[in-house]
Amino acid sequence: MALQLSENALKVLERRYLSKDASGKVTETPEEMFSRVARAIAAADKLYGKSEQEVAKLKDSFYSVMTELAFLPNSPCLMNAGKELGQLSACFTLPIKDSMESIFETLKSTAMIHKSGGGTGFSFNRLRPKNSVVCSTGGVASGPVSFMKVYDAATEAVKQGGTRRGANMGILGVNHPDIMEFISCKDNTKEITNFNISVGITDDFMKHLEKGEDYDLIDPHTKKSVQRLNSKEVFDSIVTHAHKTGEPGIIFIDRLNQHNPTPQLGAIESTNPCGEQPLLPYESCDLGSINLSVIFKRKGAFTEVDWDRLRAVTRLAVHFLDNLIDVNKFPLPEIEKATKATRKIGLGVMGWSSLLIQMGISYNSEEAVALAEKVMKFIRDEAMARSEELAGERGTFPAFKGSIYDKKEGGVKLRNATLTTIAPTGTISIIAGPCSSGIEPLFAVVYYRNVMDKDQLVEVDPLFEEIARERGFYSKELMEKIASRPSLQDITEIPEDVRKLFVTAHDIKPEWHVRMQAAFQKYVHNATSKTINFPHNATIDEVRKAYLLAYELDCKGITIYRDGSREEQVLNVGVVKEQTKESAKVVVEPGKIAPRPRPEVVMGTTTKVATGCGNLYVTINLDEEGRPFELFTQMGKAGGCAGSQLEAIGRLVSLAFRAGVEFKSIIQQLSNIRCPSPSWEKGQRIFSCADAIARVIERRLVNGIDAEAKLQFEQTAMKHSHHDDKIAIGVPAKKGDIIGVCPDCSGALRHEEGCVKCLSCGYSKC
Numbered sequence: 001m002a003l004q005l006s007e008n009a010l011k012v013l014e015r016r017y018l019s020k021d022a023s024g025k026v027t028e029t030p031e032e033m034f035s036r037v038a039r040a041i042a043a044a045d046k047l048y049g050k051s052e053q054e055v056a057k058l059k060d061s062f063y064s065v066m067t068e069l070a071f072l073p074n075s076p077c078l079m080n081a082g083k084e085l086g087q088l089s090a091c092f093t094l095p096i097k098d099s100m101e102s103i104f105e106t107l108k109s110t111a112m113i114h115k116s117g118g119g120t121g122f123s124f125n126r127l128r129p130k131n132s133v134v135c136s137t138g139g140v141a142s143g144p145v146s147f148m149k150v151y152d153a154a155t156e157a158v159k160q161g162g163t164r165r166g167a168n169m170g171i172l173g174v175n176h177p178d179i180m181e182f183i184s185c186k187d188n189t190k191e192i193t194n195f196n197i198s199v200g201i202t203d204d205f206m207k208h209l210e211k212g213e214d215y216d217l218i219d220p221h222t223k224k225s226v227q228r229l230n231s232k233e234v235f236d237s238i239v240t241h242a243h244k245t246g247e248p249g250i251i252f253i254d255r256l257n258q259h260n261p262t263p264q265l266g267a268i269e270s271t272n273p274c275g276e277q278p279l280l281p282y283e284s285c286d287l288g289s290i291n292l293s294v295i296f297k298r299k300g301a302f303t304e305v306d307w308d309r310l311r312a313v314t315r316l317a318v319h320f321l322d323n324l325i326d327v328n329k330f331p332l333p334e335i336e337k338a339t340k341a342t343r344k345i346g347l348g349v350m351g352w353s354s355l356l357i358q359m360g361i362s363y364n365s366e367e368a369v370a371l372a373e374k375v376m377k378f379i380r381d382e383a384m385a386r387s388e389e390l391a392g393e394r395g396t397f398p399a400f401k402g403s404i405y406d407k408k409e410g411g412v413k414l415r416n417a418t419l420t421t422i423a424p425t426g427t428i429s430i431i432a433g434p435c436s437s438g439i440e441p442l443f444a445v446v447y448y449r450n451v452m453d454k455d456q457l458v459e460v461d462p463l464f465e466e467i468a469r470e471r472g473f474y475s476k477e478l479m480e481k482i483a484s485r486p487s488l489q490d491i492t493e494i495p496e497d498v499r500k501l502f503v504t505a506h507d508i509k510p511e512w513h514v515r516m517q518a519a520f521q522k523y524v525h526n527a528t529s530k531t532i533n534f535p536h537n538a539t540i541d542e543v544r545k546a547y548l549l550a551y552e553l554d555c556k557g558i559t560i561y562r563d564g565s566r567e568e569q570v571l572n573v574g575v576v577k578e579q580t581k582e583s584a585k586v587v588v589e590p591g592k593i594a595p596r597p598r599p600e601v602v603m604g605t606t607t608k609v610a611t612g613c614g615n616l617y618v619t620i621n622l623d624e625e626g627r628p629f630e631l632f633t634q635m636g637k638a639g640g641c642a643g644s645q646l647e648a649i650g651r652l653v654s655l656a657f658r659a660g661v662e663f664k665s666i667i668q669q670l671s672n673i674r675c676p677s678p679s680w681e682k683g684q685r686i687f688s689c690a691d692a693i694a695r696v697i698e699r700r701l702v703n704g705i706d707a708e709a710k711l712q713f714e715q716t717a718m719k720h721s722h723h724d725d726k727i728a729i730g731v732p733a734k735k736g737d738i739i740g741v742c743p744d745c746s747g748a749l750r751h752e753e754g755c756v757k758c759l760s761c762g763y764s765k766c
Contacts (some may be wrong), residue, residue: 086329091272203393262401293351346421518553595658612677
């Protein structure tokens with residue numbers, strides 16, 4: 001069977017996976033890539049006495065299951081197997097002890113892992129709290145959050161082999177004295193950008209929360225209580241900040257350790273960046289996913305899971321992932337030792353939503369939840385059966401004695417301490433496409449995709465297009481109408497049963513998201529990566545209920561994302577430095593306009609715009625009467641000419657505000673100024689930083705404050721639309737669908753599986 005890849009899959013492979021020569025030219029085909037990977041992984045069987053013929057046969061089986069897109073390993077394996085680098089793992093956790101030596105030794109190890117293509121997780125729980133005395137020096141401690149910023153800066157500086165940028169998970173226990181600072185440490189969306197953060201919640205805390213009681217904060221150095229906080233106030237703070245920015249998430253740390261397969265080796269303190277892989281210090285885990293969207297069979301008018309095919313793929317995938325451990329080139333000797341002691345693997349799924357659609361089952365239904373349990377139990381049981389066979393052939397994992405399996409009467413002897421995980425499949429699901437990500441629902445049925453940085457094409461879910469054509473309601477106009485909306489549920493041209501089947505993440509109530517996560521978690525050894533989506537108008541109390549439901553249903557953690565919550569930050573009211581009487585004086589010549597003097601208190605908003613040069617933050621402040629007074633801009637670490645020109649634009653626009661210049665005149669002067677690096681933002685072309693500032697002024701002031709100015713601006717736009725230098729009117733983007741612009745291809749970034757990902761080029765960041 002010939003390898004069949006979508007246009008999008010080919011683009012992703014060429015950009016990120018296929019081997020290249022020194023000049024950057026692609027030197028292998030997708031078939032050759034899969035052959036390279038299959039050959040490298042099958043070679044491990046030689047270590048166990050298999051003949052060349054047996055190894056060759058196994059290589060063919062691995063090649064077939066990958067080229068049929070029924071199973072794919074994690075990205076580092078596809079990128080590095082059979083190459084000199086040879087680092088094949090995606091997930092690592094590293095210990096941080098309460099000493100400067102440990103902090104910076106771990107930072108060095110982190111850089112080596114990021115360089116090799118992996119992500120890292122840390123618990124900062126052992127670090128003494130901020131401002132506590134350091135006896136050896138007489139100084140005071142900086143605290144966990146300050147060192148997170150150091151790790152974040154180091155991550156920013158390390159580009160992972162040109163293919164992946166580092167990602168981190170930072171966890172702090174709810175009993176740590178710095179917990180309140182940690183909960184709010186990502187309020188400033190420009191800081192700690194390379195970390196996901198989660199609070200480690202204990203069962204004891206949940207008991208206190210149930211009664212609304214105070215609980216102890218424990219100094220990790222002295223092991224003594226230093227303060228008591230109210231459990232409800234702390235939990236409310238977690239929920240409020242998650243509602244605001246999507247973080248922190250929650251890790252139910254005691255639950256992780258209840259399922260720790262090797263407690264004799266120590267307690268689990270941290271997870272990988274997306275939270276689905278709890279690991280002991282220095283452990284790594286190899287992940288792979290079964291593509292459920294191709295594992296079905298037709299029986300007349302009905303579609304059902306192909307259980308025989310699922311069994312065969314599961315068993316082959318376990319063999320593949322166990323072999324991967326033996327051929328892996330680990331970035332540190334400590335990691336090799338810890339990983340080979342437990343031989344943890346994480347087999348999961350993708351294409352779950354696609355399978356449900358083919359079976360005619362709505363994602364938000366009891367039938368879907370029941371099938372989720374049945375499918376995952378089947379995979380877990382078959383994986384354990386194959387691991388038991390491998391243990392008979394090769395021996396159990398070295399740390400088997402004292403493990404939870406060893407303690408059971410007549411217990412199962414396994415090759416691998418863990419076998420199942422539901423991991424994000426952002427990029428590999430594009431390669432396997434059309435295939436939905438992980439266990440997520442569809443994010444969009446129809447959306448716009450950038451082509452060659454100048455055009456947009458309507459991309460339609462293949463299953464939806466097939467049904468639409470079969471039932472006679474397909475049209476280009478209808479597809480464009482769907483693409484411009486967050487949901488197709490109110491589009492009456494689409495039959496009701498089809499609307500019910502093609503629900504998207506934003507159609508599904510949060511409790512159904514949590515229930516689906518819990519259904520898979522029930523039969524997953526490790527944990528489950530899943531984003532619990534909320535509409536923009538969701539309340540803080542609704543987020544609270546989802547967090548509590550996740551605990552009630554035995555989830556190991558939870559990550560939420562409220563639509564649009566990271567796009568705009570409302571500034572606190574700030575008091576500026578007091579002006580002297582002399583500086584406040586304004587001398588006005590007859591017939592001249594003087595700018596208004598600056599009031600003591602201003603208030604405003606900061607809007608983030610993705611430009612071709614990076615994220616631009618535009619702050620517009622209002623005076624005490626609600627009139628626009630000043631505009632500031634900031635772009636990352638921009639300096640030199642770029643920084644000075646942005647400052648100049650800000651000063652001139654501020655002067656215009658204070659002098660009472662009409663908004664439309666300011667917008668007309670800045671709109672459509674072009675630079676060599678245009679971008680897309682919310683479906684509109686951004687030609688330059690000046691153009692971006694014009695759009696923010698329009699959005700904040702024309703659309704939000706001055707209705708007459710808005711009308712005048714629209715009339716101006718219509719007048720200009722008949723000329724070559726017309727104001728750009730972009731294709732509308734679905735609300736909440738696009739959250740940014742891809743730094744690689746300027747395509748649309750979407751939030752999914754706890755990460756942001758680009759459907760055009762496969763870029764992802766967790």
